[in-house]
Amino acid sequence: MSADPAAQEEMATVWADEAGIPLRLVWSGRRFTVTGRPIQWFDRRPWWTTTGRAPAGQSADVLEQPMWQVRAQAPDGQILIFDLIASSGMQWPVTGIYD
Amino acid sequence: MASFTHLHVTSAFSAHHGTTRPEALVDAAHAAGQHSAAITDRDGLYGAVRHIRACLAAGLKPIVGAGLQVREGSEQSEITVLAHGSTGGAGWAGLTRLISSAHAPKRGARRKAHGSVHRPAWISRSRPAVFLQDEQGPTATVMLGPESDVGQAVLAEDPGRAVGLLEDWRQRLPGGVVLELVVHHTRPGSPFSLQHAAAMLTLAEHSGTPAVLTNAVRYLEPDDAVTADVLDSAAHLLPLGSFPAQPNAQAWLKPAEEMHRIAYRVADQADLPAASAAAMLEHTEQLAERCQLDPEADLQWRRPKVPELEVLGITGDPAAALREQCQAGLSLRYPGASGDRLSEIWDRLQQELQIIDHFGYNTYFLTVADVVEMIRSSGVRVQARGSGAGSLVNHLLGISTVDPLEHDLLFERFLGRARTTLPDIDVDIESARRHEIYQAIFERYGHHRVTLLSMQNRYRARGAARDAGLALGLREERIDQIAESLWRFDAAEFRKVLHSKPELREVAELVDTEPQVDLLVDLTERLDRLPRHISMHSCGVILGDSELLSLTPTQPSGMGLPMSQFDKDDIDDLGLLKLDVLGVRMQSALAYAVREVARVNGPHAAQEGGLPEDTPYVSPEGRIDLDAVPTDDEATYAAIRTTHTLGMFQIESPGQRELIGKLQPTEYSDLIADISLFRPGPMKANMVGPFTERKHGFQRVDYLHPRFAPFLQDSYGVVVYHEHVLRILSDCMDVDLAYADELRRRLQRDPEEVEAEFRRRTAAAGRFTAEETETIWEAMKGFGSFGFCKAHGAAFALPTYQSAWLKTHYPVEFLCALFEHDPGMYPRRLLMAEARRIGIPLLPVDANASGREYRVERVSAEEKGIRLALRDVRGITEAELDRIVAGQPYSSISELRRRAEPSRPLLMRLASIGALDSLAAGQEQRASRGGLIAYVRQLTARPRRPQATDDQQQSLFGEDLLISQTPDPSPEEQLEAELEVLSSEVDGHILDPYRPMLEELGVVAAEDLLSLRNSSEVLVAGARVATQTPPMRSGDRTVFISLDDGTGCVDTIFFDDAQQQAGPLLFGTRLMIIRGRTRRTGARGMTIQADEAWDLRQMWNEWRRARHSTSSSLERG
Structure with a gap:
């Protein structure tokens, strides 16, 4: 599993279903179709640098970053694995690409 | 509703790891409709007894286990062990002994790195098999989770190794091993990820090992993960961001539905049929059932356990042995008693022995007497504390020096009828020799019957703020500035009090101007009252029977003796005998003073102390029998009344000095009253006023009812003691004293219920009119929780009197002892100032004349x-x-x-x-x-x-x-x-350099204050030696600050206005100047009511600048 430095680009345009699960995406000008079952996982944020308050009982979302890891195939057959930060809207940050 | 039992749950009692109290976790399980709840703290059973107690209260079956580190060579891994239930205690015993083994010092131990993240306890792979099975099979189950050696091999995609390791575990502990799957939805391919769990499930299927599902819980809900981050920072002693933090916030007590979903997800990921998921959940519940403890059968819950009789050297009937020892004590304690007096004593003794026998506590008393005798014969001072002083049996056995008959104390207050577990007897011994005594107890009863008792610290505001500051990476000066202005409030209230406490003004400003400080407040609140670090202080011993070490895990204490992981709140439920053997420095000081008196004065000791030559309690060699000194020495009470009580046990604080000033004690019962009244309740309930007024004759001595006069003599008719309440209730309601004590306890919890019963029974008994009943009830209701146990007071008053007596008759030897053992609240330098005030020469350190210790030296004849x-x-x-x-x-x-x-x-x-x-x-x-x-x-x-x-x-x-x-x-x-x-000045004083300014300003010396009129304005100055916020009548916070100015101690009192003015100076500044008004507090008492305060050093700098510019302008001019 290695990142592809040359083609590193930070955002992807993602189409997701009602449950928020990615179906297909465009990245670096190319289209990809999600294959297999995307894996939802949770990364973390350095909340102590980003948030001003963390009162007890009200800070459930400052720490976690919901992610999707998807396996996607391009029309030319290339398969890549993407780590995407789950977002509202269609622009999702890409934090990792593996082949 | 879906069912799911979480089998892997760490509570706040896992040092710097869990965030939630066991009780809260049990409540959540109960609310979720579960039938049992588990606790598996790291390295021990610290939270287990609380957990069991909470489960019993909620109707849940308790499951107990522990997480342990396994080391094999250089490899480290984790397992979780769960004790099997209903095994007659075998499961609990195995787990307990395994834990003790993990803590036992081992050959080739690594140096302990800093921070609680480095856990010192561990076991080798071979140990579980040794402890966790018997002829009938496994008595516990080992869960091999993602961090086990098997789990690590699976993650490394080394199936051969994984299979080999798993086989080894299963061979060592047949039937006692399961694979533990945990899904924290971490990065795919990392530990605790879905893939990791799927691979573990695959291994389980292929090897035929049962798999269970847990969530390796650290906190109750996702929000708590923030708290967990802060705890991790405290564990590493590093700021957040500079160590590997937890991967996300998934380690919470997830609902059953969620856990079921996860199970199916794992099966799916592993390409296994849904049946695998169902089996996993089934196995989880089966394991849960196997591990449900029966507290009665497995732990003999709440059943008393004491050392076997042979150990005490007693053959035959313990009741007879106890009676015999008491009778022997009778002739010692009451020599020459005869006639009515003797009958009275005898009757009381019979009564107590009967009750003791009824409860089956004969051996308990014999044990305590044995321990005390052993301590005494080692030549160490020992004195009982607490309600035990009310027992004649204790007095006759030599456990308590206080005469319960003389002070009208009640046995029922000590041992009523409600007791189902052992009563508490606490003894104070000389602090300097406590290690010796602990050692002796271990040897006498055998190391398998004794452990030390532990105590745990919890986060208070100051410590919480410091750790929060550390987590955020704040500068040390900033952390100090904030932490040092925090004085005595619950961390959880930080934001609330930020704007109401004057000393927090600067911190409040920082909160508005520095965002990190705003965040710090939130983090500090989160840490409130969590166990801070399981820092084990020893404060007593636990004595049990020969099965003790199967009941409690132990770990090293730093004293060379093992310590139980249970604290004093757990002991009761386990039925163990706790003997609070507290090393008290005052006892060491008293012993030292007595030795110095003999050493320096020899046969002239009595004379030197102003006592007649044939004084019975001073031996011909000069040795004072302090416990035999009569408690009616007028000179001693006169000395107390001067309020120069520095060094006198319990009465040297500024608040106490003010009270003594008012009260002006003349006899021992006044001392008992003083100690009893100096608490929030009585102060608020205005018991002090009537007491002093009546004592000094300004108010008529009045009794709630003439019938009560005989037993209210000791307090001039004011109802002060529990013993008073017991007698009143007993007389009104025609119930016995034991029942009255029960009522007294209930009065605090449920006054209405008690009131109804009181009215009913009193009416039935017919001794009082309706009007009288009304008056009496009002008094009882107002009493509430305010009363004090007189036996406690009587026991405490003894070292108070003894220290005062020594200070009066042998001030040099006594102060020397205080220097040596430093027992009180004041620093040594203030004690030295006191010595100077009295006129005792302080001889400087000399390479030839000084010894290792402080010593009295004769300067002249x-x-x-x-x-x-x-x-x-x-x-x-x-x-x-x-x-x-x-x-x-x-x-x-x-x-x-x-x-x-x-x-x-x-x-x-x-x-x-x-x-x-x-x-x-x-x-x-x-x-x-x-x-x-x-x-x-x-x-x-x-x-x-x-x-x-x-x-x-x-x-x-x-x-x-x-x-x-x-x-x-x-x-x-x-x-x-x-x-x-x-760290003290012998020849001068810390204030000396500032004298020119103080003189110019007209600052008055401490020794001159008494000559001033009441309510005169005055300036005082000094170095802060004590700060107190004692209980006051109004309930508002009042701050006492005592200053040492080289001529004595100035007590100043800050009410709300003055606190506002002083702000950050209130708790932080060392050298102060204070403007205020004199306030007489009795014949010899003087306090300064502060109006304004300044930092002395700052003022000095300004004063010097002003002078310098004046003089230079004068020169120029």
């Missing part, structure tokens, strides 16, 4: 002084101390250096405080201090040469230097040297 000790010289090592003392006397400095080999800095320090002055004396010219210091500097700067020529050459050189013109240090420098080296 009429005068004795206190020789300061060598050991308080900063930086002196034990070895140096030994050598210097062993080689005394020295005839020169070079001889000292040669024979005792002090380090250079030490020798310089000794020179700077004059300890070498006497060694240089004998020259024709008087050696100057300056010359001496220069000499030592030269001496120690030279390279070492062969011994023979050394002395000769050095003395030649030395003479010149000693006589030289090297200037002496100035008084300020002298003071500084003393302060630096000794």
Whole structure:
């Protein structure tokens, strides 16, 4: 599993279903179709640098970053694995690409 | 509703790891409709008893286990062990002993790295098999989770290794091993990820090992993960971001539905059928059931366990043995009692013995008596504390020195009828010898019947703020600034009090201007009252039968003796005998004073103390039997009444001095009352006022009802003690005293219920009219939780009286003992000021005359002084101390250096405080201090040469230097040297440099305050030696600050306005000037009611600047 430095680009345009699960995406000008079952996982944020308050009982979302890891195939057959930060809207940050 | 039992749950009792109290976790399980709940703290059972208690209360079955580290060579991994239930205690015993084994010191132990993240307890792979099975099979189950060696091999995609390791586990512990799957939705491919769990499930299927699902819970809900981050920071002693943090916030107590979903997800990921998921969930519940404990059968819950009789040397009937010992004690304690008096004593004894026998506590009392006797015969002072002083049996057995009949104390207050577990007897012993005593107890009863008792610290505001500051990476000065203004409030209230407490003004400003401080407040609140670190302090011993170590896990205590992981709140439910053997420095001080009196005065001791020569409690050799001193010495009470009570146990604080000033005690029962009244309840309920008014004759002594007069004599008719309430309730309602004690306890919890019963029974008994009943009830209701147990008070008053007596009759020896053992609330330098005030010469540290300890030294035929000790010289090592003392006397400095080999800095320090002055004396010219210091500097700067020529050459050189013109240090420098080296000043005072300003301002000295009229405006100054926020009648916070100005102690009191003005100065500033009004608090008491406060040093700087510019302008002008 290695990142592809040359083609590193930070955002992807993602189409997701009602449950928020990615179906297909465009990245670096190319289209990809999600294959297999995307894996939802949770990364973390350095909340102590980003948030001003963390009162007890009200800070459930400052720490976690919901992610999707998807396996996607391009029309030319290339398969890549993407780590995407789950977002509202269609622009999702890409934090990792593996082949 | 879906069912799911979480089998892997760490509570806040897992040091710096879990965030939630066991009770809260059980509540959540209960609310979720589960039937059982598990606790698996790291490295021990610290939270287990609370957990079981909470489960029983909620109707859940308790499951207990522990997480342990496994080390094999350089490899480290984790397992979780769950004890099987309903095994007659075998499961619990195996788990307990395995845990103890993990903590036991091992060969080749690694050095312990800093931070609780480095857990010192671990086991090898072979240990579980040793402890966790018997002939019938496994008594516990080992869960191999993602961090086990198997889990790590699976993650590394090394199936061969994984299979091999798993096989090894299963062979060692057949039927006692399961694979534990955990899904924290971490990065795919990392530990605790979905893939990891799927691979573990695959392994389970192929190997035929049962798999269970847990969530490796650390917190109750996702929000708690923030708290967990802060705890991790505290564990690493590093700020957030500089160590690997937890991967996300998934380790919470997830609902059953969610856990079921996860199970199916794992099966799906592993390409296994849904049946695998169902099996996983099934196995989880089966394991849960297997591990459900039966507290009765497995732990003998709440059933008393005491050492076997043979250990105490008792054959035959324990009741008879107890009776015999009491009878022997009777002739000792009440010699010459006869007739009615003897009958009274006898009847009381029979009563108590009956009740003791009824409860089956004979062996308990015999055990405690045995321990106390052992302590006493080692020559160590021992005294019982608490309600046990109310028992005649305790008095006759020698456990308590207080005579319960003399003080009208009640047995029922100590041992009523509601008792199902063992009563509490606490004893105070000499602090300096407590290790010796603990050791002796272990030897007497056997190491398998004794452990030390532990205590746990919890986060308070200050510590919480510090750890929050550390987590955020704030600068140390900022953290100090914030932490040091926090005074005594619950961390959870931080934001609430930020704007109401004047001393927090600056912090409130920081919250508005620095975002990190705003966040710090939130984090501090989160840490409120969590166990801070399981720092084990010993405060007593646990005695049990020979199965003790199967019941409690132990770990090293730092005293060379094992300590139980259970604390005092757990002991009751386990039915163990807890003996609070508290090392109290005051007892050491009393013992030391008595020894010094004998040593220094010998046969003249009585005379020296102003006592008649044939005083019965002073032996011909000069040894005082302190416990035999009669408690009616007028001189002692007179001394107390002066309110110069520094050094007197319990009554030396500023708040107490104010109370003593008002109360003006004349007899022992007044001391008992004083101690009992100095608490929030009585102060608020205005018991003090009537007490003092009546005592001084300003108010008529009145009784709630004439019938009560006989037993309200000791408090001038005011209802103060629990014992009073017991008698009143008993008389009104016609119930026995034991039942009355029960009512008293219930009165606090449920006054209405008790009221109904009170009215009913009193009416039925018919001794009082309706009106009288009303008045009595009002008094009882108002009593609420305010009363104090007189037995407690009587026990406490004894060392108070004894210390006061010693200070009165043997002030030199007594103060010497206080220097030596430093027992009270004040620093040694203030005690030295007190010595000066009394006129006791303080003899400086001297290389020949000083010993290791503080000692009394005769200065002349009429005068004795206190020789300061060598050991308080900063930086002196034990070895140096030994050598210097062993080689005394020295005839020169070079001889000292040669024979005792002090380090250079030490020798310089000794020179700077004059300890070498006497060694240089004998020259024709008087050696100057300056010359001496220069000499030592030269001496120690030279390279070492062969011994023979050394002395000769050095003395030649030395003479010149000693006589030289090297200037002496100035008084300020002298003071500084003393302060630096000794942390007290012998010759001057820390305030001396500021005297010019203080004089100009008209600051009044402490010793002159009493001559001022009441309510006059005054300026006082000094170094802060004590801060107190004692209970006050109004309930508002009042701050007492005591200042030492070299002539005595000034007590100042800050009410709300003054607190507002003082702000950050209130708790932080050391040297202060205060403007206020004098306030007489009785015949001899004087407090200054503060209006304004200033930082003395700041004021000094301004004053000097002003003077300088004035003088220079004068010059110019």
